[in-house]
Every structure is written in C-alpha cells, then in structure tokens.
Amino acid sequence: MGNGALWVDSDNGIISRDIFVSDAIYTEELKKVFGRAWLFVGHESQIPKPYDFFVSRMGAESVIMTRDKTGQIHVFLNTCRHRGMKVCRYDQGNTRVFTCPYHAWSFSVDGNLTSAPGGLAGVPQYKAIYHDELDKSQWGLIPVAKLCNYKGGVWATWDRNAPEFEAYLGGMKIYLDAVMDHRDGRPGGSEIIGGIQKWKVPSNWKFGAENFIGDLYHITSHRSVDMVSIGPSGAGRRDAPVVRREGGKRPPPFVSVGFPNHGHGLIGALPHYEEADYVPQFTLTPEVEQYYEHIYHARVANLGKQKRVLAAVGTIFPNLSFHGMQPRALFTWHPNGPREMEIWKWYLVDADAPAAVKDVLRRYYLRYAGPAGLTEQDDMENWNYATAASAGQEAGRYPYNYQMGLGYEQPAPDLDNAVYTTAVTEQNQRILYHRWAQYMSAPEGGSLHPDANANLGEILARRRT
Amino acid sequence: MNTREASLEALLRQRDVEAFYYHEAELLDERRYEEWLDLLAEDIVYFMPLRRNVQYGSQDRAENTREGLDAAWFDEGKQTLTQRVRQIRTGIHWAEEPLSRVRHLITNVRISDTSPEDAGDREIEAKSNFLVYRNRIDDETDIFAGQRTDRLRHENGGWKVAKRVILLDQSTLLAKNLTFFF
Structure with a gap:
C-alpha cells in the first residue's frame, strides 16, 4: 500500500482493475483521499x-x-x-x-x-x-478542519493542511462559477429543488467520477434515449439541434479541459469574451422559452466583455460531479465499500426563476437524470457490470486502457495550469487518476498542494504535436 | 337499495377493481406495455415522491416530497411514460436489455367513492399495496414494497388510471435504477 503508481500509470494510460474492487485499496482510499480532499x-x-x-x-x-x-x-x-x-x-x-x-x-x-x-x-x-x-x-461534536461556502455550495475537508478551497479549485473555479451562477450571469443565485435523490449502485464510486470528468465516448450507451427524444425542445436527450444563422456568433467548440495539478476536469467551452447568439431551447413551452430569451439579454448586459466559459459536465476531485447546463445538477459519488456507491443528486435552478420555469426544468431533470431518468439508467448498468468484471482473477491481470488522446494535450489558453484536447479523449480520466494516485502515495502530512504538483509540466513534456 | 343490495354492490365493485388490477399487473409482467398504456387516462399524473426521515410530528408536511414542486422518483404524465415504453422497445436500452423479470403482487385493495354514482365521469379512489419483484441478468434481485393511491375513472365500460401516487417504502433507494412500472 501507499504507492499509487503501482496501480496508475497515467504516463502510458494504463490503470489497474484493482482500484475498482480491492478492499485494501478502498480502506486506504477512505483515509488518504476522502480524509484529505475537499x-x-x-x-x-x-x-x-x-x-x-x-x-x-x-x-x-x-x-x-x-x-x-x-x-x-x-x-x-x-x-x-x-x-x-x-x-x-x-x-x-x-x-x-x-x-x-x-x-x-x-x-x-x-x-x-x-x-x-x-x-x-x-x-x-x-x-x-x-x-x-x-x-x-x-467533548463536543467533531468539526471538519476547514469549511467553505462557495456561492451557496458548502464544502469541507478533514485535513487542516489542505490548501484553501479556492487554491484547491485552481483554474476550475470559472467552470464551477458557470454551474453555480445565475443563468443571467450574476454570481450565485441558484437554489436546490427540494429533495435529494439518494440511491445505491453496485459500482465503485470512481466509475461515476471518471464518467463525468469527460467521457464523451460513451455516446452509444445513450442512443436509445436519443431515439425517444426527451429534450426540452422535443429532440434528442438534451438541447435542440443548434441552427445558427449565417455569420452569427458561435460559442467556442466543446473540448475536454483538465487541470493536471488539481485533478479536476470538464467538457465545455474554453474562455471567451462575448456571448454567442441566442438559441431557443424550450420551444415546447413558450413561457419558458420567453423567460430564457429574456435571461439571455440580461446575461449579455451583465457580463459585457467579461471572461466566461460553458461547463457541460465535469468532476471536481475526488467525487463531486456536475451537469452545468442541462439538466443542471450537482452530485456526489459516496464510497460504500469498493463495490458499491451511494449517489446523491442535488438539482439546481435559479432561485428567482418563475414557478412555471422551475416546473418545466424539474420535470425535464427527472425524466433525464437519476435512477428513473431515461438517460442515466443506462450509465448505472455500465458501471455495475464494469465493477463486477474488475474483480476477475484472470481479468485482473489485464489493466484498463486510458490511452485515448495521450500525448495530444495542449496548453489551454487563458486558463491557469490547464490543458485541453478535443472533446472526445481520456485526458481528464488520466488527470483524475494521476491525482488520485498522488493522494494514495503521499504520506500523512505530505504536501498535496496543487502548486507542488508537476503533472502539468510532465503532460506537456510528452506532447506529440 | 336495501343493505343487502348495497353490500352486493360494494362486493361487485371490489371484485371489479381487483380484476382490473390483476389484469394491469399481468400486462406489465408479460411486458405488454402498449396495452398497459391503454389503461392510463390521457391526463394521468404518475407521481412517486422521495421519502425522508423526519422528526415525529413533522411527517405530514416533510416526510414526502411534494407533487408538482420537489424532486421525486417520478412526477410525470402519459407522454413520458410512453417514452419509457418506446425506449425499452428500442432493444438498445441497456438497463433493460436483456429485459428484467418483473412480477407485481397487488393486495389490500381498499376503495372509497370520490364522485356520485350518477356522475358523468365516474371516479373512485382505490388504494392498494404492492410487492414488486425484479430479477435481471444472473443474480440481481430487487424487492419493492409500498402503496399505490389511484384515482380510477370509468370510461367506455372500463377503468382508466387517472392518477397514481406511489409511496415506496424506502428512503435511500436500494436499487440502481427504476426501469419498470409500479
């Protein structure tokens, strides 16, 4: 124990199946990852x-x-x-x-x-x-070592040596802002829809974290829901197909953005300074559509020429993931033994949105996400049987392949300590597991400060292009 | 109507509603989902709240999440239920491919009148308890117990479910997904 590199070779994109099923690794992980991370x-x-x-x-x-x-x-x-x-x-x-x-x-x-x-x-x-x-x-109750209320989200750590939360976030901050801020661009202003969905899944927690940090490759898993069309405009599973006028302003294309020194990552748009053209997304419900068009113009006015991003999905190391756009939610992958996790899901809306808007969003969120969600049901099936198969005596001799896009990471412009590649890549999974391995290797009291991490430099040093 | 006639009337109605539920369960268990959808009113409300652990005295207002306002396991109408059926029928909905084996046991049927005998759209309220068993692949097994509170509407000589509130007797859901119907 105590040497994450035994299981994770992120330089070569090779990761042992043991990290998803081993009792010993799980016990170590509770102490070294969950005992020290935010x-x-x-x-x-x-x-x-x-x-x-x-x-x-x-x-x-x-x-x-x-x-x-x-x-x-x-x-x-x-x-x-x-x-x-x-x-x-x-x-x-x-x-x-x-x-x-x-x-x-x-x-x-x-x-x-x-x-x-x-x-x-x-x-x-x-x-x-x-x-x-x-x-x-x-003999009072045992308090966390540090606590941070960041835009309404309450975060805590048991490690008194942990960096402050914003240092822990690093360049990921602007993407968490994009999740937590009001859709019109004002800071904060979101609230939780009443009721947290909690459910148990026979899967290691990391399958959830790695899926949401940037797995756009699993599109085939969700083809059935695309065929059924549950989106708020009646097409696909999320947003309407974007039809843009000739010469119109477009957002930057979605890419995978990773923060190698911090362990976070997401799929979304790189920083930009101007809002793309408005695209109707709620054409089935005119009053909601009208609201969002109004919000769009407020956003253009509020943000002006400020820097902004788009965050579709992402994971903040180790186990907080989000859907930043639709269906907007935060979720935690709680470890429940190596082969089970408990997923908790918080659905987010703008606190001051009209009731009719909240209702349409809520219904859409519920048909998309969670254990009854037409999309996410299929994810849990995959993670269930991936975990089961990780335990095989013979299968265990064959590690998993995380080589997609290896060596093609680029320095991300306008972000601190970040890399990016095309949207479909395993860059972010390698970053997640590299950071996980560092937590598993670092002795108690050892420095896990992101500033002491050289992973960004190592990734850029082995670039192929 | 004398007492004996009223009792017979109640007995026949009880039998009628139970037969409806057994037929409905058969359609679900035999995966005849399209026929099951035909038993649902076009304006059906299909609601399954989340259930919380709350302090004694606050159960009535805080134990279950609220219909139309809060998060839930289901809060939807016929369109979404139909989409669920269509998704299973794609043959590539991996959470139900291969199909699960599901069995519905419906018991403790209690009926109360909610509209007068001569109302045009006659509706009754019927409560029932369920035990739903699911088994899939090799050894995956889930057992769900709870109660359904239905509003049944008599249309064209038969019952339609106009509203179904499902109380699952679990707080944290002890299953990875809910890919079937209650």
Whole structure:
C-alpha cells in the first residue's frame, strides 16, 4: 500500500482493475483521499434558517450541516463523542439541540456539549456521576478542519493542511462559477429543488467520477434515449439541434479541459469574451422559452466583455460531479465499500426563476437524470457490470486502457495550469487518476498542494504535436 | 337499495377493481406495455415522491416530497411514460436489455367513492399495496414494497388510471435504477 503508481500509470494510460474492487485499496482510499480532499457537503439553501440542519456524508461517514443562530454554517461528524451513536437520524429539520438517544449527551448546533443552567442538558447527571470533573469543552461534536461556502455550495475537508478551497479549485473555479451562477450571469443565485435523490449502485464510486470528468465516448450507451427524444425542445436527450444563422456568433467548440495539478476536469467551452447568439431551447413551452430569451439579454448586459466559459459536465476531485447546463445538477459519488456507491443528486435552478420555469426544468431533470431518468439508467448498468468484471482473477491481470488522446494535450489558453484536447479523449480520466494516485502515495502530512504538483509540466513534456 | 343490495354492490365493485388490477399487473409482467398504456387516462399524473426521515410530528408536511414542486422518483404524465415504453422497445436500452423479470403482487385493495354514482365521469379512489419483484441478468434481485393511491375513472365500460401516487417504502433507494412500472 501507499504507492499509487503501482496501480496508475497515467504516463502510458494504463490503470489497474484493482482500484475498482480491492478492499485494501478502498480502506486506504477512505483515509488518504476522502480524509484529505475537499468534499461537497450540501447547499446553503437547504438550511435557510437558524437551527436548520441537513444530514450529509463525507466519504463513507455521516455528517451534520447546521446553521447556528448567528447564521454561521457548521459541519460535524454525526457521532456522539461518548459512545458513538448517531446524534441525528433525520435527513433534515430544525432543532436547538442534538440529543444522543443512547445516554442523552446533548450538543448545540455549533457542536458544543450544551451547558444550560441547572446542568440538565449536555451531560446528564454531570455533577452527580462525573463529579463536575469532565471538561465539556473537549467533548463536543467533531468539526471538519476547514469549511467553505462557495456561492451557496458548502464544502469541507478533514485535513487542516489542505490548501484553501479556492487554491484547491485552481483554474476550475470559472467552470464551477458557470454551474453555480445565475443563468443571467450574476454570481450565485441558484437554489436546490427540494429533495435529494439518494440511491445505491453496485459500482465503485470512481466509475461515476471518471464518467463525468469527460467521457464523451460513451455516446452509444445513450442512443436509445436519443431515439425517444426527451429534450426540452422535443429532440434528442438534451438541447435542440443548434441552427445558427449565417455569420452569427458561435460559442467556442466543446473540448475536454483538465487541470493536471488539481485533478479536476470538464467538457465545455474554453474562455471567451462575448456571448454567442441566442438559441431557443424550450420551444415546447413558450413561457419558458420567453423567460430564457429574456435571461439571455440580461446575461449579455451583465457580463459585457467579461471572461466566461460553458461547463457541460465535469468532476471536481475526488467525487463531486456536475451537469452545468442541462439538466443542471450537482452530485456526489459516496464510497460504500469498493463495490458499491451511494449517489446523491442535488438539482439546481435559479432561485428567482418563475414557478412555471422551475416546473418545466424539474420535470425535464427527472425524466433525464437519476435512477428513473431515461438517460442515466443506462450509465448505472455500465458501471455495475464494469465493477463486477474488475474483480476477475484472470481479468485482473489485464489493466484498463486510458490511452485515448495521450500525448495530444495542449496548453489551454487563458486558463491557469490547464490543458485541453478535443472533446472526445481520456485526458481528464488520466488527470483524475494521476491525482488520485498522488493522494494514495503521499504520506500523512505530505504536501498535496496543487502548486507542488508537476503533472502539468510532465503532460506537456510528452506532447506529440 | 336495501343493505343487502348495497353490500352486493360494494362486493361487485371490489371484485371489479381487483380484476382490473390483476389484469394491469399481468400486462406489465408479460411486458405488454402498449396495452398497459391503454389503461392510463390521457391526463394521468404518475407521481412517486422521495421519502425522508423526519422528526415525529413533522411527517405530514416533510416526510414526502411534494407533487408538482420537489424532486421525486417520478412526477410525470402519459407522454413520458410512453417514452419509457418506446425506449425499452428500442432493444438498445441497456438497463433493460436483456429485459428484467418483473412480477407485481397487488393486495389490500381498499376503495372509497370520490364522485356520485350518477356522475358523468365516474371516479373512485382505490388504494392498494404492492410487492414488486425484479430479477435481471444472473443474480440481481430487487424487492419493492409500498402503496399505490389511484384515482380510477370509468370510461367506455372500463377503468382508466387517472392518477397514481406511489409511496415506496424506502428512503435511500436500494436499487440502481427504476426501469419498470409500479
């Protein structure tokens, strides 16, 4: 253990099947990847009021996201310090205190053992049986080491040596902005549609992460839904075929963009400074179409000549993926043992969009995505049986091929520490697994700061063109 | 109508609705999806909320996600249900290719009137419990239990499902997908 290079040869695009099925690797991964990376916990719109809480996960463990009376957001491990019982077994709610059902140790929403006058709360019979000697300040709920509310998305890490969140994001920031910002270009302004879809899939979590970081090659998986046409304009599975007028302004073509030092990647458009022509995308629902045309003009006015990008799909290392355009969503691939993951899906809309617009989007999201989504059902079938086949005694001797586009990465213009290739490539998967291997190799306390990573230089050094 | 006649009437209606459900289940289990679609009203609402774990006292307002507003497993009408059938019929919908083996057990049928006997479009509310078994490929097996609350409409001498609210007795879905019908 402890040497990611044993399994990942990203220089040659060769990756062992073991990383998808090995119990030992999984155990190591929980500690070294999920114990040190920044992880997505939830969205502030899920806890709008003081004392609201939402129970989430970080890696394989349950955490509670709370908002205290001052409005500050906290994230704690959902386990009593006394004997481990979960102090909260609700998915969400509003409470002044989390009382452990086992021995009634009680914690306020800022994580401290409560110390109400009279000593009734906090630790029952504190004076009589602990003789007033227990230092309650040392036995509060276990908080994350760092927390960041970035445009409404709440992120946290257990590693106090982790870089600050924006440094962790690196050049990926502008793409996360494109996901989180209002469609009219204003910063932030998105909210979660009520209800998080959660479901278990017999697949290693990395199959989800690597699919969304930029697998445009699996188009054949979704041909059946393209034939059925579930898109909001009645064609295909996403947007209407783009018909552009002669000489009109077009967006840059979609490419795969990767951040080799950070481990993130996406499929989308490189930075540009002017909005492409408006393309109707909701022709089946005129009121929604009208809204988006209005939003388009607001966006042109709001962004002016500012830099902008388009983000279709992407993954922020290790396990947060997004659909940035349609159907707009954030999702986490939670590890549940090497051969199972639990997918959580947060659907995003502009908070101030009219109800009719939210309704059309919601219906479209639900028919596209999630376990009942006509598109994503087929993804889970693939990841299920890819995981199963990774475990074969004989099959295990034959690693997977991630060589597509190897050596054809170009420095990405106008982005920090980024490369790009044509949209269909395995550049981003190599970047993801290279970063994963670094986390698996780096000793505790070792520097995983992106600035200390030489992967970008190594990729560019082996360019063929 | 005397008491005995009313009881007989109720018994016949109970039998009639149960027969409808058994027929519907047969169509689904025999993969006669197009015939199943014919049993659905054109304006059907097919809704399966997400279910949450919430504090006692807040179940009524917070346990299930809301129809028409929140995320759900299904919140759709006949058009999307028809697209699901068409997708299975492409033969390349990999999550259902090869086809799963699905069996619907429909029990505990409870009927209540929601419109008067002489109404033009006679509708009743019928609740039933289901146990849906799915097996696919070699050893993949899922069992789903829950309740359907239907609004059944009498049209042209037969019942149509005008609304179906499906309460699945799971919070985190313990299956990789929902590629079949409830």
